[in-house]
Amino acid sequence: MSLAIFDLDNTLIADDSDFLWGQFLVDRGIVDKDQYEQANKKFYEDYKHGTLDIVEFLHFSLAPLAQYDAEQLYRWRAEFVETLIEPIMLEAAQALVEKHRAAGDTLLVITATNRFVTEPIVKLYGIDNLLATTPEFIDGRYTGKFNGTPxxxxxxxxxxxxxxxxxxxxxxxxxxxxxxxxxxxLLSLVDKPVAVDPDEKLREVAQKANWPIISLRK
Incomplete structure (x- = not known):
C-alpha cells in the first residue's frame, strides 16, 4: 500500500476548474464581465507559462467570495459543478483512481485551485483527502483572504x-x-512520478527523466 497523489485540473478533469469557475461567474453576471474575464484569462496564461504570482491571483479569485453570503455561493457552486465539471470528468481518470483504491493505496488530491471550488469535485471521485489553498472563513462568511501556504x-x-x-x-x-x-x-519528490497529458515543458522533462507519460483523455 502506497500514497497515490493526483493533481486535479487537466489531470483528473479535462480542463481547469479555477479558470472555469471564473468564467461561470462572468457568464452568470456575478462579476463584471469585461474586467474579470480579461484578468482571469491573463492569470491562466501566466499559470501555463509558469509565471503566475499566486498571491496576486488568490486575492483576485477569492474576492467574489467575500461579496455574497455562503449559502448563495454554495448554490452557485452546485450549479457550476453540475453544468461545467461533471461533463469533463474522465472515465479513464476514475478507473485509475479505482485501480489505486483496489490496491489499498491512500488517495490524495493536491491542487493549486482553492478548496471552495475543488472540494465537491474531489468528492465526485470518492477521494477523501484534499490539499488545496483554504479560503478564510470567519463568522459564516468568506473574507476574500486565504489561510496558510498557497x-x-x-x-x-x-x-x-x-x-x-x-x-x-x-x-x-x-x-x-x-x-x-x-x-x-512535487513530481521530483515522489518515488513514481507520472506525466498525464503533459504540457510541453513537463513532457520534455519527463522524457529526459524516463518518467511514464500517459493520457487519460482517450
Missing part, C-alpha cells in the same frame, strides 16, 4: 510535508500524477 509549486510540497507529519503515511512507493510543469517540485 498550494502551488513549492507550496504543494510544503502542504504535503505538513500533512505527512500529521499522518501515518510516508512517501515510500508514492505516486504523483500531474499534467503541469508547475508541479515539478
Amino acid at each position: 498550494c502551488f509549486q513549492q507550496g504543494k510540497v510544503a502542504q504535503l510535508n505538513d500533512w505527512l507529519a500529521n499522518s501515518t503515511e510516508t512517501l515510500a512507493g508514492s505516486w504523483f500524477y500531474s499534467d503541469s510543469h508547475n508541479d515539478l517540485p
